[in-house]
Amino acid sequence: MKAESETKNQKADSTELDQSSFGLSALNFKLKIGFDGKRAANNLTGLGNYSRSLIEHLADQFPEHEYLVYAPKVKSARQIDAFFEKENIKLKLPKSGPFLWRALNILKDLTQDECQIFHGLSHEIPLAIQHTRIKSIVTIHDLIFLRFPQYYKLIDRKLYEWKSKSACKRADKIIAISEKTKEDIINLYGINPEKIEVIYQSCDDSFKTAFPKEKLSRIKATYKLPDKYLLNVGTIEERKNLKLVVQALKEVNEEYKLVVIGKQTAYFNSIEKEIEKLGLKNRVLFLKNIPFTDLPGIYQMANVFVYPSFYEGFGIPIIEALYSGVPVVAATGSCLEEAGGPNSLYVSPNDATGLAKAINQIIENPQLQKEMKEKGLEFVQKFNSSVVTQQLMNCYLSL
Template sequence: MSATPADVGGGALFCPLLHDLCCVVAMPLSSPASLALELRRRLPLGLDAPTSAEVLIDATALDTGHRDRGIGRYVHGLIQAMGALERSPEAALLRLHPDASPLPRKVDLKAQGPSDAAIDSPFPTWTLRRPRTTHLGRFLLNELRLARELRRSGAKLYHATEPWSAPVGPGFKTVITCHDLIPLQFPEHYMGKGHRYWQVYHHYMGLRDRWRALDHIIAISEATATELKQRFNVPDERITVVPNGIDHGHFKPASPVAINDLKQRFNLKSPFALYLGGYDFRKNTELLIRALAQLPSSTELTLVLAGGVDAQMRAAHDALAKKLGQAHRLRWLGFVDDRDLPALYGAADFFVYPSLAEGFGLQALEAMACGCPVIASDRSSLPEVVGDAALLANPGSAYGWGESMSALLKDTTLRERLREAGLKRAQDFSWERCARETAAVYERLLASTF
């Protein structure tokens, strides 16, 4: 759930807001009415609800840095599938006003992320007018205003699909999707200097006993549900586990032609192990370099690292690889277009996912759906996602990971067995199932007494 640096930053929370306020006050205006009009134009706060709807689904993740992360993929997949249900809810989508979105417009369609595709949905859009600010700024503004705005809108149920809008109050019900509580598991890495948002957010949620005050919580895995119960004493009946899904129309085995084309474009040579994802502490990616060092020097294997990584983190990985004599085995790809992912998974000999903690583990599921054998961490949600269709290894043991990697390299029968098991396992997860079970939560809440 880690937020992107661009959205979290440590600067002043409301600098754009204060700047506009100062500009308005300094302007020569003819009347108080003119001042109010100009303030509304410069400081647009409000919720525009042009249609009626029983349910309002927060889709603002698609307007922030989370568009290209797991939360963005969740929101995109859920909304698209929910709109296609035979009995879809009477819902609207909440989006940030374009002036409030911190994202630059993507004009280069050669670099598409997981949630850049247009949403084919019958749901109308409601617009949230906010100043352009950080995640923390939006959270605090939502705490100040959103409950009142929701009561005025007439919506009976609000689905907070990410954590920075969890209003409670009379007149409407709130269900929130809890993706994980990872900052609380590793506070020294996610609650210290440079992580002001998580400090304030989790302190506030605890101070207000917000997790227990919400009408219902959707947890994306049993591991996340267990965390909620243990940390906040949320009763079982207030939590429903609804697993994430996958777009089987996109994530499926690529053709040999597509795989060969990708290998030529990226100059990839077999055999190689693939990692795709983030590089923050809990992703535990340096373990993969230590695992490479466990392999005999005669073993041919490249570790291909894909996904956005900052210069400091890349330098740390490169330094470790050089120290352990593994620099020749490392290959950085950076951000990979979503349209290339099925062929990339298909080209890899196996996929490695050594996380210390995950809320779900979408990349492991994507790899299996594309026919790529998987080695995953035996911690948090990953065992329940991959089942018996992957090798599980201790994320604290470089030796164990080296043994698993060596076994997959040598044993073609094992790779084929995991490939077939992974394809079958991935079929258990779909956005249609996620949407159907989420809509059932809506129906139960709307049927209960306010």
């Protein structure tokens, strides 16, 4: 409660400072902010969730402004329908046809709608927007396609690089979702650091409230979850490094099993072979297509969250775990220390023995578990939705 109180006080102080600094007040200043809504209006995971969450929190926290979501089409789905039901969030479809609309023709619509700011939520903004009066911001999530080019097709890599580099050079402001991503933008694209602002992401608010015991019991029975388990969440691809978790599991107390949630790729075949080779078939449970509403419960019943990814732009699953009161072991080498904070444990993404040692250290020490849960929950308040949303509005107002 103390940490929550301090966060609220800090937020109130910063809000007062920011409004006086810009000479703006929520009572007499109204913005029209346009967003690249392709994913918000069509994707049900990943960047779709990120886009809707960001805009929804802005609309709730700053209802005096208008939020225009530009998308070439819209998908009919419960969460998307609910998103567009908010009074100050408006869907904007092409007035001039979808051809080249997001890249160029959208500028006519933005001008007619009198948008003052356009926010490209994922690595791109319209061409020639720098020649209009509309201020532009682009969010860069990561430059993994340059750091680990072997994971991408050549044509995809070149397209991602061209779009993101062009957007970084033309935008009035760049939002990086971590200090590591900011560092990559500076080093790989030669961008002035003063143009880049780090604004972290939060996770869905459903992870921030403990589920009642009856609901947890229902979830446990539905998915046949073990009594004690390690949890790994994310696409099962080489970069996420699930094989290291499997190798470490061999050296972890046999009472603990591994629960894996994520979309399977071709890399999954090598995971199956590793499990077979190590004789761990009865200790690994794979879950697919889990309803998002059940996911927080699966987190909350885990004993340790394990995330040894070689490289991430930020690491939202770590935030989800900390909010769920679960100790975290993650990998060194990218930005995961930023997400996990000083009281999570970190190992090399190539050290299976070190990973097993860190996991055993947690499960064998109840006092350490308690400390990691409490301090992790305290640390993760810096990513609270209200804090992040305030920082984002301050960024808009600074333009």
